Amino acid sequence: MKITIETLIRNIKDYKIGTKIELSGIIYTARDQAHKRLVSLIDNSKQLPINLQNACIYYCGPCPRSSDKVIGSCGPTTSSRMDIYTPKMLSNGVKLLVGKGNRSKAVVEAIKQNKAIYLLATGGVGALISQKVKKAKLIAFEDLGPEAIYELVVEDFPLTVGIDCFGNNLFDEREKCF
Amino acid sequence: MREINSKDIILQVEKMCADINYNLPSDVTACIEAIVKNDKTISDNILQEILQNVKIAQKEAVALCQDTGTANFFIKIGKDVNIIGDDINISINKGVERGYKKYFLRKSIVSDPIDRINTQTNTPSNIYFDFVDGDKIEITMLAKGGGSENASALKMLVPSEGWKGIKQFVIEAIKQKGANACPPLIVGVGIGGDFASVGLLAKKALLREIGSNNISKDYSDRENELLEEINKLGIGPMGLGGKITALAAFIETKPCHIASLPVAVNIQCHSCRRKTIIL
Numbered sequence: 001m002k003i004t005i006e007t008l009i010r011n012i013k014d015y016k017i018g019t020k021i022e023l024s025g026i027i028y029t030a031r032d033q034a035h036k037r038l039v040s041l042i043d044n045s046k047q048l049p050i051n052l053q054n055a056c057i058y059y060c061g062p063c064p065r066s067s068d069k070v071i072g073s074c075g076p077t078t079s080s081r082m083d084i085y086t087p088k089m090l091s092n093g094v095k096l097l098v099g100k101g102n103r104s105k106a107v108v109e110a111i112k113q114n115k116a117i118y119l120l121a122t123g124g125v126g127a128l129i130s131q132k133v134k135k136a137k138l139i140a141f142e143d144l145g146p147e148a149i150y151e152l153v154v155e156d157f158p159l160t161v162g163i164d165c166f167g168n169n170l171f172d173e174r175e176k177c178f
Numbered sequence: 179m180r181e182i183n184s185k186d187i188i189l190q191v192e193k194m195c196a197d198i199n200y201n202l203p204s205d206v207t208a209c210i211e212a213i214v215k216n217d218k219t220i221s222d223n224i225l226q227e228i229l230q231n232v233k234i235a236q237k238e239a240v241a242l243c244q245d246t247g248t249a250n251f252f253i254k255i256g257k258d259v260n261i262i263g264d265d266i267n268i269s270i271n272k273g274v275e276r277g278y279k280k281y282f283l284r285k286s287i288v289s290d291p292i293d294r295i296n297t298q299t300n301t302p303s304n305i306y307f308d309f310v311d312g313d314k315i316e317i318t319m320l321a322k323g324g325g326s327e328n329a330s331a332l333k334m335l336v337p338s339e340g341w342k343g344i345k346q347f348v349i350e351a352i353k354q355k356g357a358n359a360c361p362p363l364i365v366g367v368g369i370g371g372d373f374a375s376v377g378l379l380a381k382k383a384l385l386r387e388i389g390s391n392n393i394s395k396d397y398s399d400r401e402n403e404l405l406e407e408i409n410k411l412g413i414g415p416m417g418l419g420g421k422i423t424a425l426a427a428f429i430e431t432k433p434c435h436i437a438s439l440p441v442a443v444n445i446q447c448h449s450c451r452r453k454t455i456i457l
Contacts, residue, residue: 061244063244063246064283064284066239073235073246077245078328080358100325101417120418122228122416123416124228124242124323125227125230125242126231127231127235127238127240127242128231145298146244146284160418170418173419174414174418
């Protein structure tokens with residue numbers, strides 16, 4: 001199902017775990033060190049380099065691009081490393097989280113409380129995902145190299161709902177089956 | 179004494195960085211293709227996406243995975259080889275630095291584990307040497323992603339725990355973190371040696387081609403048994419359920435102390451980027 005970020009946020013309750021979507025809109029890459037800095041800025045009441053209201057955060061550190069391409073390989077990294085920072089990101093406005101793998105109980109609870117959603121991208125297919133990125137712009141923390149924040153305009157990014165806004169978790173469902 | 183110029187080593191390593199990051203080894207691709215073709219009950223499109231990605235990466239010269247990894251090298255140096263120019267450690271690292279820059283590969287190494295400043299070169303590499311007969315140098319490169327490396331584990335068992343204890347430890351490690359390591363996995367198990375060497379054994383196990391048999395019949399049977407049990411966990415591709423959690427399980431062993439039974443499991447994601455060249 002093709003959908004824009006705005007429509008997804010408006011109808012967030014309709015997107016149950018296991019639903020496959022192709023997402024279009026503006027997303028921001030941020031992984032370990034970028035999260036550490038963002039949360040530190042929040043804690044010190046400083047200005048953030050991106051607006052977190054209704055933002056979509058993608059756990060990704062892309063490869064550099066060659067001159068004929070928008071971006072290099074850009075698949076998801078393991079989300080759980082960001083678990084410690086995520087509740088604060090959500091309480092400050094983030095609505096969509098994109099990554100791979102399971103999350104902590106605290107993150108599931110924070111997703112539920114903030115009516116947010118966690119979307120799964122396929123790991124290890126960064127070349128394929130790079131073709132869904134139409135524009136990429138460096139926004140902040142350039143010194144972090146691959147861990148800098150990039151603004152990406154994506155079209156039809158293939159994702160699966162991993163944790164819905166009611167706190168249902170696709171990984172729990174799998175465990176019940178086996 | 180045969181002479182090899184370090185410039186040749188640098189150039190070959192530089193090229194290998196692109197080769198392994200743009201092309202999945204044919205044994206890995208063939209294994210996934212066979213699973214998709216032979217088992218129509220597999221409904222997920224994750225394996226299809228992986229195969230699609232292999233084609234795009236090769237055609238467009240884009241890295242298979244954005245985590246182009248720590249560059250690991252396993253080098254066999256013949257005793258009748260003399261290297262002219264830079265020493266081999268410097269040569270390998272120069273090749274990696276040039277290759278990762280030239281071919282738009284991500285630099286994922288930080289200079290200090292606490293301060294975490296990116297070296298911007300993807301070096302230093304991890305380089306392991308074996309000294310052998312002959313007048314050649316064999317260089318095997320494994321670009322290893324961080325996510326799967328983080329799912330790896332090591333434990334000092336006691337001898338009475340035996341194969342049962344080893345299996346339990348490996349299964350538990352995969353149950354705990356396997357879903358985060360981009361399954362379907364390749365599982366490398368090291369048994370024996372000591373605390374320092376067992377991890378390297380597990381890593382070397384990952385260099386084996388899928389479909390290759392362990393030279394020991396007993397260990398070959400144990401590899402099959404382990405693979406079967408891993409695939410009963412139901413973790414499935416990307417941890418979303420299914421009967422394909424691992425493509426292969428390989429075991430490497432070494433003699434050890436009478437008091438010890440070291441075991442290590444090194445997890446490899448489906449994007450198993452490795453290649454061997456001979457100079």
